[in-house]
Amino acid sequence: MGNKPLFQTTRRQLLTAGGGALLIAASPLKALAAEADLLRARADLFGDRPIREGRVTVTLPPIAENGHSVPLTVSVDSPMTEDDYVKQIAILSPRNPLPLIAQFHLTPLSGKAEVSSRIRMSGTQAIQAVAEMNDGSLWSGSMETVVTLAACVVL
Amino acid sequence: MTGIRLSVPETATRGEVVEIKALIRHPMESGFRRGSRGEVIERDIITRFECDLNGALVFASDFHPAIAANPLITFHMRATESGELTFRWTDQNAEVWSDTASITVA
Numbered sequence: 001m002g003n004k005p006l007f008q009t010t011r012r013q014l015l016t017a018g019g020g021a022l023l024i025a026a027s028p029l030k031a032l033a034a035e036a037d038l039l040r041a042r043a044d045l046f047g048d049r050p051i052r053e054g055r056v057t058v059t060l061p062p063i064a065e066n067g068h069s070v071p072l073t074v075s076v077d078s079p080m081t082e083d084d085y086v087k088q089i090a091i092l093s094p095r096n097p098l099p100l101i102a103q104f105h106l107t108p109l110s111g112k113a114e115v116s117s118r119i120r121m122s123g124t125q126a127i128q129a130v131a132e133m134n135d136g137s138l139w140s141g142s143m144e145t146v147v148t149l150a151a152c153v154v155l
Numbered sequence: 156m157t158g159i160r161l162s163v164p165e166t167a168t169r170g171e172v173v174e175i176k177a178l179i180r181h182p183m184e185s186g187f188r189r190g191s192r193g194e195v196i197e198r199d200i201i202t203r204f205e206c207d208l209n210g211a212l213v214f215a216s217d218f219h220p221a222i223a224a225n226p227l228i229t230f231h232m233r234a235t236e237s238g239e240l241t242f243r244w245t246d247q248n249a250e251v252w253s254d255t256a257s258i259t260v261a
Contacts, residue, residue: 111233
């Protein structure tokens with residue numbers, strides 16, 4: 001009886017498989033996975049509450065020569081009074097090994113919803129900021145920066 | 156390690172919003188780097204920064220490994236009363252560094 005093995009691999013099949021694997025490696029699937037990390041981090045912080053775009057401005061240099069230390073400023077359009085203020089700003093990355101970069105907690109005493117710091121970036125990406133107001137509403141903004149020397153090895 | 160530098164205006168008029176800067180010297184080792192022999196360099200980061208005025212919280216921040224070494228943070232405060240600002244940094248092992256600055260509100 002010509003009992004053929006169930007999975008017989010020919011040289012031709014092997015070659016096609018190899019080509020397919022190469023295609024997958026080159027596809028933006030990896031980027032999508034990192035994007036999923038960002039969404040998961042966002043869900044961990046804010047659950048499935050709706051996030052509207054606007055009111056949040058992220059400022060980064062258009063080109064960062066060095067991903068080890070990139071100046072970041074985030075500001076939120078808010079009067080910062082006792083009954084209308086920004087409670088929290090979360091800074092998120094779609095490409096770093098950890099999507100959550102920092103959380104800033106503000107109070108009415110803060111007076112102005114503008115915070116600056118220096119962050120690490122492992123490559124060109126759009127940094128996202130999500131602001132939570134004291135009434136629980138969520139707003140977001142983002143900015144893309146080209147990183148010429150990524151902190152991917154160093155981060 | 157006492158590498159703390161603060162920038163706080165000495166005086167302010169009541170209701171004015173002032174800018175405050177706080178820097179601490181710290182490697183903020185991310186835990187993603189490898190040494191020359193390929194061994195992972197252990198994470199060592201500051202995880203929390205807090206600033207309060209006479210005991211009332213003005214601003215706080217949670218740091219994660221993507222905050223650059225020697226973390227510098229710039230934020231604002233509405234000058235409501237004179238007093239002492241306390242700045243406090245806590246690292247992952249609960250070690251605390253702090254410093255104070257006074258502000259006179261006229």
